[in-house]
Amino acid sequence: MAKKLNLVVAACNNNGIGINGNLPWRLKKDMEFFKKMTSDTINPDKQNAVIMGRKTWFSIPEKFRPLKGRINIVLSRELKEVPTGVHIARSLPEALSLVETELSDLVENIHIIGGSSVYKEAMAGPYPCRIYLTRVLKDFECDTFLPEISDEKFTKIANPDNVPVELQEENDIKFRFEVFEKVC
Numbered sequence: 001m002a003k004k005l006n007l008v009v010a011a012c013n014n015n016g017i018g019i020n021g022n023l024p025w026r027l028k029k030d031m032e033f034f035k036k037m038t039s040d041t042i043n044p045d046k047q048n049a050v051i052m053g054r055k056t057w058f059s060i061p062e063k064f065r066p067l068k069g070r071i072n073i074v075l076s077r078e079l080k081e082v083p084t085g086v087h088i089a090r091s092l093p094e095a096l097s098l099v100e101t102e103l104s105d106l107v108e109n110i111h112i113i114g115g116s117s118v119y120k121e122a123m124a125g126p127y128p129c130r131i132y133l134t135r136v137l138k139d140f141e142c143d144t145f146l147p148e149i150s151d152e153k154f155t156k157i158a159n160p161d162n163v164p165v166e167l168q169e170e171n172d173i174k175f176r177f178e179v180f181e182k183v184c
């Protein structure tokens with residue numbers, strides 16, 4: 001059976017996720033959560049794949065990309081070159097097929113880490129899918145948005161053990177972790 005897609009995203013009150021190619025906020029605890037969620041594996045011989053759009057790739061500071069300890073796959077129809085060891089795919093199905101074939105012995109879980117259109121395609125497509133949403137409880141000006149999480153397709157589930165349930169706060173910003181599972 002195809003692997004589940006785990007979407008990891010932080011969105012604020014207006015569902016905004018980005019501004020001018022960056023995150024609208026700085027939340028260290030959320031970055032740590034993102035790192036843990038996308039890096040941890042049960043099998044020490046495997047890594048997780050992180051699939052991202054070209055703009056999300058370039059939004060990662062150069063010194064932190066590729067995201068270490070993870071298999072980085074960048075979606076782009078145009079991009080010619082990425083660093084050695086990073087994979088380019090021309091579509092989401094191509095990225096998933098790469099994971100199921102060439103990388104199948106290496107990959108434990110698949111994480112979709114943005115941006116907008118990649119989240120949208122993963123949510124709308126025929127894939128088993130879970131969303132790890134950091135709900136940032138504040139208004140920020142944004143130019144990039146998380147597509148609506150459809151009530152018909154997704155249901156909110158209890159946080160698994162590795163996802164804190166308590167309300168978080170940092171830099172005067174309250175936020176909480178929520179998890180949604182595709183039901184059809």
Ligand SMILES: NC(=O)c1ccc[n+]([C@@H]2O[C@H](COP(=O)([O-])OP(=O)(O)OC[C@H]3O[C@@H](n4cnc5c(N)ncnc54)[C@H](OP(=O)(O)O)[C@@H]3O)[C@@H](O)[C@H]2O)c1
Pocket residue numbers: 008009010011016017018019020021022023052053054055056057059075076077078079089090091092113114115116117118121144
């Ligand atoms: N808050 C969060 O959790 C979060 C997460 C991720 C990103 N962000 C923010 O979101 C912004 C970037 O996201 P974005 O939505 O603007 O851009 P993006 O999705 O990261 O990148 C868009 C580009 O990715 C490529 N692409 C996307 N879908 C593709 C597909 N199905 N097949 C082939 N190529 C595909 C295309 O590249 P080509 O033009 O090269 O073909 C497209 O122009 C930044 O501000 C970033 O900081 C926030």
